[in-house]
Amino acid sequence: MAMINKKSATFAYRKRAEPELVEFCSICLSEFAEGDVGRELVDCKHVFHRHCLEKWLQRCRPTCPLCRSLVVPEVFATKYHQMQIEWENDGLRRNWLLSC
Template identity: 50%
Template sequence: MGFLFHAIELPKFLTATFFVGLWRHLKLMVIVGLTRLGLYKPAPEDDDADSGYNPNSYILLLDGSCPSLVTVPIEVAIAAVKLKVPILLYSDYLLLRRGNTDELVKGCSICLESMELDDEVRELITCNHVFHRGCLDTWVDDGHVTCPLCRSMLLPPKLTSFR
């Protein structure tokens, strides 16, 4: 009694890559189904990702000389913001905005405290929002390079030359 094995020719699309992709798809469907039923909870993300910026990270900024994106280390962007966003006393800010009393900022949107006449503030170049100097510096030190209120870049493209 001998069994004869005949070679079965499989269609060309049934390759190892096809089966690996099919396995991944089925695995994902099972995980999503179990998650929706509350029977599966994914492992928590690494908490270090939320504790601030990665000092080895980069951001993309527009180059002021041409319309292209430039990769810039986050430390350089932070230093540029602190160097180029002007610092003034709140009393000087009030004198500069004398005519626009309806647009005057009376409190810091980061700490929610009122601004006193002798407080140092930073007025953003791109959107004219005003914050306590310390509050905005802390915001920037955490790796943020956008306005806390409107998310506009803290520096306009022409001021982001790092050479």
């Protein structure tokens, strides 16, 4: 999360005066509503709902969903993914031992 916070800025969405500009999250495809919390990526300036982008990046996708520019170093994403696999395997192992 610290790396995500460093590479993006959060904001509260406010409707713009130009009605022809419809802003939406490219991950969930929903329009931003007044007061929604979003994240703007520092390097490419693409904007998403905060929770959508966090889920995207935490599921071992270290790139922007639109332009694929690197947001989180691949080393961090790979390490996080390995930790998730180990955690899941430990849970499966515990369940198997409990069922024996």
